[in-house]
Amino acid sequence: MNVRGELKKSFQISAWFMFLTFPILVIRVNTVENVIEWRWYNMAIVGVSTFLGSALWRYLLSVKEKSQRINAASPGNMTSFQKAFSDKRFFYPALFILIGFVISFPFLFSMYQANIMITALIYVMLGLGLNIVVGLAGLLDLGYVAFYAVGAYSYGLLNFHFGLGFWTTLPIAAILAALAGILLGYPVLRLRGDYLAIVTLGFGEIIRLVLENWGEFSHGPSGIANIPRPSLLGIDMTLTQNTIFTYFVMIGLVLFTIFVVNRLQNSRIGRAWIALREDEIACQAMGIDRTRTKLTAFALGATWAGMGGVVFAAKTTFINPASFTIWESVIILCIVVLGGMGSILGVISGALVLTLLPEYLRAFSEYRMLIFGIMLVSMMVFRPEGIIRNVRRTYTFSKE
Amino acid sequence: MEPVLEVNSLTMDFGGLRAIDQLNLRVMPSEIVALIGPNGAGKTTFFNCITGIYTPSAGDIFLSVNGRRERLNGLKPNRVTQKGIARTFQNIRLFQNMTVLENVMIGRHCRTSSGILGAIFRDRRTRLEEEKVVSDSYKILEKIGLDRFVNELAMNLPYGAQRRLEIARALATEPFLLLLDEPAAGMNQKETQELDELIVNIRDTENISILLIEHDMKLVMRISDRIYVVDYGKKIARGNPLEIQRNPAVIKAYLGEDPDA
Numbered sequence: 001m002n003v004r005g006e007l008k009k010s011f012q013i014s015a016w017f018m019f020l021t022f023p024i025l026v027i028r029v030n031t032v033e034n035v036i037e038w039r040w041y042n043m044a045i046v047g048v049s050t051f052l053g054s055a056l057w058r059y060l061l062s063v064k065e066k067s068q069r070i071n072a073a074s075p076g077n078m079t080s081f082q083k084a085f086s087d088k089r090f091f092y093p094a095l096f097i098l099i100g101f102v103i104s105f106p107f108l109f110s111m112y113q114a115n116i117m118i119t120a121l122i123y124v125m126l127g128l129g130l131n132i133v134v135g136l137a138g139l140l141d142l143g144y145v146a147f148y149a150v151g152a153y154s155y156g157l158l159n160f161h162f163g164l165g166f167w168t169t170l171p172i173a174a175i176l177a178a179l180a181g182i183l184l185g186y187p188v189l190r191l192r193g194d195y196l197a198i199v200t201l202g203f204g205e206i207i208r209l210v211l212e213n214w215g216e217f218s219h220g221p222s223g224i225a226n227i228p229r230p231s232l233l234g235i236d237m238t239l240t241q242n243t244i245f246t247y248f249v250m251i252g253l254v255l256f257t258i259f260v261v262n263r264l265q266n267s268r269i270g271r272a273w274i275a276l277r278e279d280e281i282a283c284q285a286m287g288i289d290r291t292r293t294k295l296t297a298f299a300l301g302a303t304w305a306g307m308g309g310v311v312f313a314a315k316t317t318f319i320n321p322a323s324f325t326i327w328e329s330v331i332i333l334c335i336v337v338l339g340g341m342g343s344i345l346g347v348i349s350g351a352l353v354l355t356l357l358p359e360y361l362r363a364f365s366e367y368r369m370l371i372f373g374i375m376l377v378s379m380m381v382f383r384p385e386g387i388i389r390n391v392r393r394t395y396t397f398s399k400e
Numbered sequence: 401m402e403p404v405l406e407v408n409s410l411t412m413d414f415g416g417l418r419a420i421d422q423l424n425l426r427v428m429p430s431e432i433v434a435l436i437g438p439n440g441a442g443k444t445t446f447f448n449c450i451t452g453i454y455t456p457s458a459g460d461i462f463l464s465v466n467g468r469r470e471r472l473n474g475l476k477p478n479r480v481t482q483k484g485i486a487r488t489f490q491n492i493r494l495f496q497n498m499t500v501l502e503n504v505m506i507g508r509h510c511r512t513s514s515g516i517l518g519a520i521f522r523d524r525r526t527r528l529e530e531e532k533v534v535s536d537s538y539k540i541l542e543k544i545g546l547d548r549f550v551n552e553l554a555m556n557l558p559y560g561a562q563r564r565l566e567i568a569r570a571l572a573t574e575p576f577l578l579l580l581d582e583p584a585a586g587m588n589q590k591e592t593q594e595l596d597e598l599i600v601n602i603r604d605t606e607n608i609s610i611l612l613i614e615h616d617m618k619l620v621m622r623i624s625d626r627i628y629v630v631d632y633g634k635k636i637a638r639g640n641p642l643e644i645q646r647n648p649a650v651i652k653a654y655l656g657e658d659p660d661a
Contacts, residue, residue: 260520267519268512268530271498275506278495285451285489287481287510287573296516392499394551397538 006058014051021046064382102251106244114247116359118315121250122308124351127335128257128344129304134333135341135390136270137297138277140197142329143184143204147177147302149211149324151309156224156319157217166230170310177306178299180207185298189291192280204329211321223320230314246315253311257304262344264300266393273297274342338379340386349387402464403428404577404609405450405485410459412442412449412633419445421633422459425611427577432603432610434624436617436644438653442633443613444490447579451487452477465576482510486575488566490582490613496555500546503554503565504537507572537572544568544598560591564598571602578602580612584619592616596623621645629653 025042029035106114126148133141154173158164164172184203188196211218218224229242230249237245264270272293275283284290313319331354339350358368379386405427412420419442427433435443449456452475461472465484472480486507495503512533518526541547544564549557554565563583570578580599584592596619602608614620620627621641629637629644631653637644644650 263522264516264519267526268509268514268533269516269519271502271506272509274498274502275495275509278497279493281453281477282489282493282495283506284477285453285481285487285493286506286569287478288506289476289478300516392497392502392551392553394499395501395534395538397547397550 006062007055010051010054010058013054014047017050018043018047060382106247111240111243114243115315116356118243118247118250118311120352120355121247121254122312122315123332123335123355124254124348125250125257125304125308125311126332127339127347127351128254128261129301129308130332131301131336131342131344131347132261132264132273132304133297133301134336135343135347136265136277137273137294137301139188139294139297140193141200141298141301142197142326142333143200143202143207144301144305144332145324145326145328146184146204146207147180147305148309148312148328149207149321150177150180150302151306152313152319152323153211153218153224153309154306155310155313156227159227160224166228166310166314170307173306173310174303175306177302177309180306181298181300181302182295184302185295189294201326201329204324204326208321208324211324218321221320221322223318223322224313225318227313227317227319229317230311246311250311253307258344258348265342265344269293269296334376338376338386340388340390343386343388343390346386346388346390353387401428402467402469404431404464405611406460406462406464407450408460408462410446410449410461411457412445412454413457419633420449420456423630423633423635425628425635427609427611429609430603430607431625432599432612432623434620434627435611435613435630436615436620436627437630437636441630443630444581445633446630447487447581447613450480450579451485452480463577478510481573481575484574484576485579486570486573486577487579488563488570488581488583490585492562492566494554494562494565494569496553498554499551500541500549500554500557500565501534501537501551503569504540504572505533507540507569508533508536511574540568540572544571545594560587560594563587563591563595567598567602571606571608575608577609577611580610580614582613582615584614584616592619595619599623 022043025046026039028037028039030037105117126144129147130141130144133139133144151173154176155164155166155169158169158172184200188199191199212221214220229237230246232245272283272288275286275288276290276293276297280290283293312323316323335350335354336347337350338354339348340346354372358372361368361371364371403426405425407423407425409422409424410420411418411422423442423446425433425435425446435446437443445454448454450461450472452472455474459473463470463472463483463485470483472483472485475483495506498506512529514526514529518529538547538550541550544567546561546564546568549561549565554562557565563585567578567580567583583599584595587595599610599612600623603610612620612624624641626638626640627644628635629647629650636649636653637647639647
């Protein structure tokens with residue numbers, strides 16, 4: 001690395017920034033005394049901080065490039081994390097501690113913490129679902145929240161009109177969301193990339209606007225209240241007990257999601273999704289039915305959002321269209337991209353980071369979006385494959 | 401004997417542009433046929449018509465397999481592959497982020513059937529099918545000579561190996577007819593030599609007919625049984641390599657007319 005050249009470039013950048021910010025940060029016209037104040041210290045701050053920032057940025061970039069040259073992405077080369085993970089001496093104790101922590105969590109911490117964790121787990125589920133559509137099948141879906149809304153409203157409305165319980169509605173909502181997925185899938189079969197993103201974005205907004213304006217059906221913006229919490233064999237539970245119960249229901253659902261998604265990923269269908277993401281034309285030329293593969297991806301992705309929606313409705317006991325804005329879709333998409341497209345562990349960690357960080361950073365709530373933005377930008381520059389990279393499965397063969 | 405592929409007066413228009421004009425072509429069983437012509441003559445368009453990526457404006461495409469003759473016009477690409485036509489692409493279109501083995505396993509997709517429930521519950525049938533897909537795919541890689549790359553990502557393969565992997569992937573679909581779109585493009589002499597052995601070997605051992613587009617005339621002349629020459633979407637010559645080399649129309653299309661003659 002040419003240190004002098006890099007430093008020179010950083011110096012140029014800082015000089016350019018000082019010049020750019022000169023009129024607004026240095027000169028100030030004091031209209032009371034009609035004098036011009038020269039705030040040179042501001043210029044020094046801008047100069048030093050941009051210089052340091054740009055030098056750090058360049059240093060990190062060069063480190064990244066160097067490491068890329070050494071281990072080109074290949075399934076054999078695992079990250080240190082994954083190596084540690086596959087080491088049994090490390091894996092089993094770690095798993096044991098994790099299980100212990102997960103089970104004791106709601107008893108060790110306050111109900112506030114348990115509630116946050118339930119929300120985080122719902123996002124894990126949503127992330128894993130969207131991961132099928134975006135991470136595996138490569139279909140950029142910006143309207144995923146629509147299926148979440150379908151799930152939540154299925155529970156809200158079925159309970160309101162027919163008195164159906166949590167457990168009955170869970171599978172019904174999953175099926176309804178899957179149908180909604182197919183409904184969205186059909187018109188966008190021919191679309192790819194940006195076009196698909198725009199149409200799905202529209203779809204998400206349509207669902208929200210329908211819920212907001214079709215008062216007779218969805219009770220409009222005032223939403224549906226008094227949705228029952230999850231029940232257990234009709235036992236009466238206090239709020240605390242119910243929160244703990246919901247927590248474990250959510251843990252169970254997340255485990256179920258991981259199980260199914262993992263199996264799907266390493267199957268004939270999972271491979272077809274990935275092939276579709278990699279190259280649509282080659283994928284069809286290999287005999288894969290594009291229509292069917294896309295629709296199964298949309299349907300199976302939406303299923304989890306539907307179930308997540310039911311838990312959401314049950315947890316908050318109140319739903320209205322304001323909970324299902326485009327912002328939710330963006331967060332879920334960020335979870336998938338930040339965590340690592342196609343990687344289950346990655347999506348889980350992405351979901352935990354993106355939902356827990358804002359909660360625990362409430363003290364800095366004014367800077368929350370700033371931190372969020374900086375994090376996303378630097379992740380995309382320094383680690384575009386996400387927190388945990390998706391590693392392809394390897395096979396061993398013995399020569400006969 | 402009935403031809404495997406029979407194309408009758410195929411025409412393909414893009415708006416006002418006639419890319420293929422009344423083209424007839426036949427490929428007999430176990431025959432290697434080359435389709436040559438200057439750049440832009442419509443060769444790849446012809447492949448795209450056969451494989452269902454384009455729907456031809458006029459004409460018929462028939463595939464005859466095991467005594468059954470079927471019309472392919474208007475079928476989707478995946479259906480055409482299922483009927484028994486596989487292809488490779490001029491500009492390599494591998495699944496870059498999948499391993500070499502997985503690329504071939506994708507080729508087995510249309511010959512297997514396990515679905516969503518099978519994937520989730522992993523019943524006996526699905527497990528057996530999956531095992532067979534893996535071992536079949538490995539056998540194909542061994543045959544093509546790519547077995548040392550099994551777990552490598554396709555994008556990390558050297559260029560020549562990527563071209564071979566495309567062929568391996570196409571073979572995995574169990575085709576009766578293999579369409580190769582410039583398989584030797586960008587290869588050095590040694591690689592071309594190996595490729596030429598591979599193509600003949602595929603024909604001899606698998607009884608697969610081969611139709612190839614190629615600009616490397618040495619390769620074409622060495623391995624083809626018959627050659628079709630097209631220019632501006634029209635067939636200008638047809639025959640065995642020797643006849644084609646002497647054909648004045650072909651020489652004119654390739655070298656241009658001698659202004660002094």
